[in-house]
Amino acid sequence: MTPGSLSRRQIFERAQRRKSAVIATASSAIVIALIVALVPKMPRWDRVRTSFFNAERFRDSFPRLLHAFILDIKIFSWSVPFIVALALLVAITRNSRSPALLPLRVAAIVYTDIMRGVPVLLWIYLIGFGVPGLGMDRPWNSPLLWGSVALVLTYAAYVAEVFRAGIEGVHESQRAAARSLGLSNMQSLRFVVLPQAIRRVIPPLMNDLVSLQKDVALVSLIGPVEILRQAGIDKSKFANFTPYLAAAAIFLLLTIPLTRTTDWLLERERRRTSATRVR
Amino acid sequence: MTTPKISLRDITKRFDAITVLDAVSLDIESGSVVSIIGPSGSGKSTLLRCINLLEHIDDGELLLDGTDISIPGFDPNTVRRRIGMVFQSYNLFPHMSVLDNITLALRRVLGLSRVIAQDRARELLTRFALDDKENAFPDQMSGGQQQRAAIARAVAMEPEVLLLDEITSALDPELVGEVLDVVRELRSTGMTIVLATHEMGFARDTSDLVCVLDGGRIIESGSPAQVFGAPQQERTQQFLQRVINAGRL
Numbered sequence: 176m177t178p179g180s181l182s183r184r185q186i187f188e189r190a191q192r193r194k195s196a197v198i199a200t201a202s203s204a205i206v207i208a209l210i211v212a213l214v215p216k217m218p219r220w221d222r223v224r225t226s227f228f229n230a231e232r233f234r235d236s237f238p239r240l241l242h243a244f245i246l247d248i249k250i251f252s253w254s255v256p257f258i259v260a261l262a263l264l265v266a267i268t269r270n271s272r273s274p275a276l277l278p279l280r281v282a283a284i285v286y287t288d289i290m291r292g293v294p295v296l297l298w299i300y301l302i303g304f305g306v307p308g309l310g311m312d313r314p315w316n317s318p319l320l321w322g323s324v325a326l327v328l329t330y331a332a333y334v335a336e337v338f339r340a341g342i343e344g345v346h347e348s349q350r351a352a353a354r355s356l357g358l359s360n361m362q363s364l365r366f367v368v369l370p371q372a373i374r375r376v377i378p379p380l381m382n383d384l385v386s387l388q389k390d391v392a393l394v395s396l397i398g399p400v401e402i403l404r405q406a407g408i409d410k411s412k413f414a415n416f417t418p419y420l421a422a423a424a425i426f427l428l429l430t431i432p433l434t435r436t437t438d439w440l441l442e443r444e445r446r447r448t449s450a451t452r453v454r
Numbered sequence: 455m456t457t458p459k460i461s462l463r464d465i466t467k468r469f470d471a472i473t474v475l476d477a478v479s480l481d482i483e484s485g486s487v488v489s490i491i492g493p494s495g496s497g498k499s500t501l502l503r504c505i506n507l508l509e510h511i512d513d514g515e516l517l518l519d520g521t522d523i524s525i526p527g528f529d530p531n532t533v534r535r536r537i538g539m540v541f542q543s544y545n546l547f548p549h550m551s552v553l554d555n556i557t558l559a560l561r562r563v564l565g566l567s568r569v570i571a572q573d574r575a576r577e578l579l580t581r582f583a584l585d586d587k588e589n590a591f592p593d594q595m596s597g598g599q600q601q602r603a604a605i606a607r608a609v610a611m612e613p614e615v616l617l618l619d620e621i622t623s624a625l626d627p628e629l630v631g632e633v634l635d636v637v638r639e640l641r642s643t644g645m646t647i648v649l650a651t652h653e654m655g656f657a658r659d660t661s662d663l664v665c666v667l668d669g670g671r672i673i674e675s676g677s678p679a680q681v682f683g684a685p686q687q688e689r690t691q692q693f694l695q696r697v698i699n700a701g702r703l
Contacts, residue, residue: 348543349547351503352541352545354534355538355539356607357532357534357559357563358531358563371548448548448591448594449593449594
């Protein structure tokens with residue numbers, strides 16, 4: 176076989192690949208055609224179309240919702256660093272081995288159990304209404320602040336469990352190797368265990384962050400006008416549900432690129448550090 | 455008589471109800487090579503891990519240059535700086551290049567600058583025929599290359615004693631030689647080496663002292679000629695016979 180020409184095996188495999196591509200395209204086309212053909216046959220399709228798929232309402236609401244979404248992004252952005260920091264602290268505490276730290280370990284366990292055992296919405300009500308009720312001066316009475324605190328406290332508990340699983344997943348022999356070189360416990364954790372643990376938990380971590388991105392909307396229930404609230408206002412004003420659809424589209428505009436990018440980064444990292452992949 | 459580099463005095467180690475090391479005593483002279491041989495589960499690895507303070511001993515004393523390093527509260531990190539260890543499954547850090555694997559402790563424990571640490575690492579990589587691997591990640595190398603990199607990582611700390619825990623057991627037979635060559639080279643520099651091994655030929659040819667561990671006790675020790683040529687204990691004879699039958703000596 177001369178370089179550049181294809182072997183019989185390569186020609187065969189190329190034909191196989193084309194065949195699968197054709198099948199995939201055809202099956203997708205059939206499913207879409209069925210939906211387009213059947214849904215309009217439903218008895219009340221006309222009503223649903225005007226109240227959910229109203230192009231004019233969509234165009235009108237979209238910029239307002241996008242503007243309101245800035246608040247969601249703000250809450251998300253300032254919450255994430257605190258969530259990650261607190262979660263790491265809790266996870267490291269739970270994984271500590273010194274007998275002297277037992278009270279802290281117990282506190283970390285109680286914290287994760289309590290925060291994860293109660294719905295996020297309930298924490299937002301309890302902290303978001305409760306703490307401003309103490310009558311502190313501005314800005315310490317802002318529902319926005321305490322709503323964010325509620326999100327941070329609950330999500331840190333979930334994320335802490337993700338980190339803990341990652342830390343425990345790093346084989347003990349890695350710690351032994353690090354300690355045998357004279358690295359202290361904290362150095363072993365920082366340079367050897369955590370970098371490996373965090374790489375491994377990035378997919379579940381992203382899962383939690385996408386959840387958070389959506390749960391930010393719950394803060395609207397204690398006051399702040401963010402995208403979900405704004406969509407509700409628009410819905411009431413025009414007696415039309417299309418703003419909700421527009422809000423859903425805006426959420427997707429953010430979350431889908433976020434998850435795709437993470438997957439791409441992980442894949443690149445995997446290629447860089449590992450051996451050839453099995454088929 | 456000079457003080458031994460390392461002295462084990464009645465070291466006892468239990469895991470729950472199982473006694474893994476039962477009053478083990480051993481003197482390791484500076485610059486000597488000591489082989490620990492014996493059946494699987496006899497406590498070879500645990501013995502090495504105890505010397506490096508990776509395991510907490512339940513009884514006995516461990517002296518380094520005559521100083522008791524096993525007393526509670528003794529900083530294990532100062533000991534580990536002086537005693538290097540290489541493991542059966544290499545235990546390289548998979549998220550770091552070979553160069554970073556070697557320089558991590560040089561920089562963080564010894565406080566060397568990046569440039570000086572890298573110079574020292576490259577020198578060792580050349581010495582162990584890994585010049586072209588400094589940017590490779592562990593998963594991209596053969597077992598023999600990984601183990602040589604792991605030895606380089608331990609040796610870079612310039613330890614006084616090197617503990618080798620079955621470092622060829624996970625290797626393909628044709629890769630064992632390249633790793634043992636590295637150990638021979640280290641021996642010629644006068645480093646004190648303690649190795650747990652199943653490579654009986656290697657133990658016979660390079661050791662100054664061979665110890666047979668069985669059931670957590672040293673049942674026999676002496677020069678390679680004594681232990682391999684004229685073993686006194688019946689258990690040692692049985693063990694060596696099994697090794698010979700398996701074609702390993």
